[in-house]
Amino acid sequence: MESLEPPLHTGSSVVSVQELVKETLEAVPERYVRHDQEPQILSDNRSTETPIVPIIDLGKLSSDQTLGNQELQKLHGACKDLGIIQLVNHGIGPSLLEDLRHEIEEFFKLALSEKEKFGRRLGEFEGYGSVPLSEVKLDWGDRFLMTVNPIAKRNPRLFPELPLSLRNTLDSYIKEMQKLAMQLLCLISKCLEIEMNEMKELFEDGFQILRMTYYPPCPQPELVVGLTPHSDSCGITILHQINNVDGFQIKKDGIWTPVHILPDAFVVNVGDTMEILTNGLYNSIEHRATVNSIKERISIAMFFNPKLDSEIGPIQSLMTKESPALFRRIKMEKYVNDYSSHKLDGKSYLEKLKLRTEKAVAFEVE
Numbered sequence: 001m002e003s004l005e006p007p008l009h010t011g012s013s014v015v016s017v018q019e020l021v022k023e024t025l026e027a028v029p030e031r032y033v034r035h036d037q038e039p040q041i042l043s044d045n046r047s048t049e050t051p052i053v054p055i056i057d058l059g060k061l062s063s064d065q066t067l068g069n070q071e072l073q074k075l076h077g078a079c080k081d082l083g084i085i086q087l088v089n090h091g092i093g094p095s096l097l098e099d100l101r102h103e104i105e106e107f108f109k110l111a112l113s114e115k116e117k118f119g120r121r122l123g124e125f126e127g128y129g130s131v132p133l134s135e136v137k138l139d140w141g142d143r144f145l146m147t148v149n150p151i152a153k154r155n156p157r158l159f160p161e162l163p164l165s166l167r168n169t170l171d172s173y174i175k176e177m178q179k180l181a182m183q184l185l186c187l188i189s190k191c192l193e194i195e196m197n198e199m200k201e202l203f204e205d206g207f208q209i210l211r212m213t214y215y216p217p218c219p220q221p222e223l224v225v226g227l228t229p230h231s232d233s234c235g236i237t238i239l240h241q242i243n244n245v246d247g248f249q250i251k252k253d254g255i256w257t258p259v260h261i262l263p264d265a266f267v268v269n270v271g272d273t274m275e276i277l278t279n280g281l282y283n284s285i286e287h288r289a290t291v292n293s294i295k296e297r298i299s300i301a302m303f304f305n306p307k308l309d310s311e312i313g314p315i316q317s318l319m320t321k322e323s324p325a326l327f328r329r330i331k332m333e334k335y336v337n338d339y340s341s342h343k344l345d346g347k348s349y350l351e352k353l354k355l356r357t358e359k360a361v362a363f364e365v366e
Helices: 065-081 094-109 112-118 164-192 196-203 272-277 332-340 348-352
Strands: 055-057 084-088 127-129 142-149 208-215 227-230 236-241 248-252 255-258 266-270 287-289 297-304
Touching: 055 065, 065 084, 065 164, 094 164, 094 208, 094 297, 112 127, 142 164, 164 196, 164 208, 164 236, 164 297, 272 348
Parallel strands: 055 084
Antiparallel strands: 084 266, 127 142, 142 208, 208 297, 227 287, 236 266, 236 297, 248 255, 248 287
16 A cells, blocks of 8 residues: 555656656656665575575465474464565466466556556545655556455556456456455464454455556665555455565564565565554564566555454454553554555654553453
8 A cells, every 4th residue: 555645747647667668767866766765685585595585385284283283383483583585386286377467567658658557546546657755756667556355445546447358357456355354364364373254254254455566677676665665554454475585574683685586476474454463463564566677577466454444453362461452453454545645665664553561451350
């Protein structure tokens, strides 16, 4: 989800970095220069023996009890520690992923006049374009963000108006992601040893957002940020790196660390909502996107939230006298609206929902 600030105008109804780089750029325009950000780490972890982000095999989770339990504990540990995994053997066919790559690449190749039809409008967080973070500063990327579930909440000028082949492919992908997300949420319920229905009732047919992002090459990548550091507001995010170009980074032990994403693996990360539901047991990971000087990077992410009419707060069974509620309860719709109007800034929004220690009320055992 994005800020509700209106887009900047430069003779066009949409600000597009993709259009900007079609010009011969020797230096990055000032409105993209981000001296406020920590420097990029240009090395990667491809050669390290142990991957920074744990790799979880979904097939093992459904295999024999011993192997499945080991993988389940690995998942639980990853959600507590980093709040992020790479998911392999996830069951999504390579032909669908290839169709998805082709269709999204073709969308971003459309003339700006065609993409402007989906441009982000004043007062809306959905639509296509580059998103300003203040009156002057922008990320180095173009994104197309839209609500995809509940279907009744879809903006009639966005998803329904996409080119037919892209719409059909996205529809197939969304359905697969919905099934995968519910499977993961059920596994998380097992990890937490809570009633399966607690997660299911919250998230089934919940509020879901899709974001496609195009990060063009940049002549001075060290000066810009593809996506400002933040934690996601949702329960879980499933990210697919469409064209296998790295640029995803996580904040680990206070240091920005590049993540090499395995081909066709999904990155699944814990969001703020899951940190709230687990009363801080699971960690929503702060992350950002960086860019390079040679190749564009394309990604698609789906954000899975509880139903808008639900209320979120720490799950009752995860609170004890020793571990009272760390977060206040809030209606999901208000939570979404507040986050949408909040400037991306690390985990600052989650901090606002924390109860002060002296005000935390101990869990009362009946």
